[in-house]
Amino acid sequence: MHETDMTKALILTVKDWQESQKENPQISCIHLIVGKFTCVEPVGLQFAFEVQTKNTFLNGVKLVIQETPLVAFCHQCQAEYHPEIGIQYACPQCKSPMDDIRSGRELKIDRVEYVENYAPNF
Template sequence: MHEMGIAQQMISIALEAIPKDLPDPRVEQMNLRVGRLAAVVEDSLRFCFEIISKDTCLEGAKLVIETVPVKARCRRCHHEWEVEDVVFTCPSCERGEIEVLSGRELEVASLELAD
């Protein structure tokens, strides 16, 4: 439900990253990394991005989203695994003291500009 705010932040991060001395820059693609645990609805984000990028150099840019899997590590037996369902118990020692290593990302990775 906060995808519009996220799309706004994405655009300002992009605009800040584009060198100021670049004449008439046009962004062809934005690469994002979104963890599976992040509270973001992809369709909604694409829709918001399309609307809010209008009249900026990101208008019409392709949004490429890399989904980051949820990975966890057990603090007791140090087993590392990918959490497929939402059960956060160590499958190796069946204990519960775990550390989430990835899956909450929400990052602008890079931009691809037209030459």
């Protein structure tokens, strides 16, 4: 997946949210959850975000990325395990192929920090 397209989608989502708020919140920080198995590079995402938000309503807003590890569940063993990305996608106990991913594919906004703007609208 391309970080540039992802960032575009992220900005649109935040914009929609902001426009739906009555108080016209001043966003200060966006917390993202990015799974290790999404192939999204946090560094690339940070860079794309900085470039695309320059001189927009998100100018100077901080992007905080929290990565989640890849966790799979083996139904044979009834246990969770951590597949090695790029090396082995199978249960270390019984070698069943990975088929039930429990975490690591997330790509979502965790929360947005903002200050409500109480300036009256005349």
